[in-house]
Amino acid sequence: MAGSRVVIRIRNTAHLTTGLALAILFVAPLVWTAWSSVSGPRATGGTSGFGDDNYQRLLGYGAGLWTYLANSAVVAVLTVAGTLFVSVLAGYALARFRFPGRNVLFLATLAIMMVPYPTILIPLYVMLGWLGLQNSLPGLAIVLIMFQLPFAMFMMRNSFESVPRELDEAALVDGAGTIRVLWSVLLPAVVPGMVTVGLFAFLASWNEFIAPLIFLSDGDKYTLPTALAAMRSGNFGAIDYGALQAGIVVSAIPCMILFILLQRHYVRGFSSGALKG
Missing domain, CATH: 1.20.5 (Single alpha-helices involved in coiled-coils or other helix-helix interfaces)
Known part of the structure; x- marks a missing residue:
């Protein structure tokens, strides 16, 4: 003993x-x-101790910090909303309905995850040109939604499959339609999976660098990661490391706050059968 x-x-x-x-x-x-x-001389105006000079320079960089934050927020909100809308409907259909080619469609969607997405950015750039969405935040959000859908559909399909079918049948017997069953019965049961999908979509869109670099050409439309990369390149090799560090802190704060607020649902999304495969 x-x-x-x-x-x-x-x-x-x-x-x-x-x-x-x-x-x-x-x-x-x-x-x-x-x-x-x-801290450091550039943060304190050459004195010792602590100061906010790095953040003051960051505020005035380029088009302004608030412009880049707003652009990132718009792209993130559109990406999260679009990813949740499409993945919830697709996951519901794949989990609850039987139709020809269902499994083939699901596997084809998952196959997108196996393709390195930088290899298809140029065709997407051409397609956005046909649609008139080049150099626009909604066009960038559409591209990011497409990249998020394979994982999101996989998560939502398994989330719906973890809910007992008896709930659907009971609601249908009571006269509810398929949309009513989805809205009133199933959605409350798959909230952890939706939170996980939304959090992943937000983090991916908020921190994305390559897609904004290719699809956005106007400096006042840059997202925060693209603006920080431009700051890192510097003028004639001179890099303002203090302002760059301040930008990293500002970029990390929303991600940390969201994760802390949603971690309970996020953990449940993984531990309560959302990834039952």
Whole structure:
């Protein structure tokens, strides 16, 4: 008995030590970035201590920080809304209805995940030109929605399949239609899966760099990652590292806040059968 307790204690200590080491490994760069954004000569006007000069320069860079934040927010909101709308309807259809080619359609959608998306950006650029959506935030959002759909449809299909079919049948017996069943019965049951899909779509769109770089040509339409990359290139090789660190902190704050607020639903989305495959 005493030996088993010692083994359990050693195992728990090892788990705790490993978890603490990994936490420090992941948090240390964030702490260093936040520290660098408010310290140093460029952050304090040449004095010692802490200051906000880096953030002041960031506010006035290019078209202005608020412009880049607004552009990123518009793209992120459109991407999340479009991804959720399409993936919920597609997941509901794939999970609850039987029709010819259902599995082929699902596998074809998943096959998009196997294609490196930079290889299809040029054809997408040409297609957006046909649609008149080049150099526009809605056009960029459409591209990002397409990249998110394979994972989103996979998640929502499995989320709907984890809900007992008896709920659908009971609602249909009571006279509800398919849309009513989806809205009133199934959607409340798959909220964790929807939160997971929405969070993934937001993080991907908020931090995306390659697609905005290709599809946006006007500087006042740049998203925050593209603006930070332009700041990193500098003029004649001169890089304002302090303002760049401040931009990284500003970019990370919305992601951290959303994850903290939604982590309960996010964890449930993975642990309650949403990835039952």
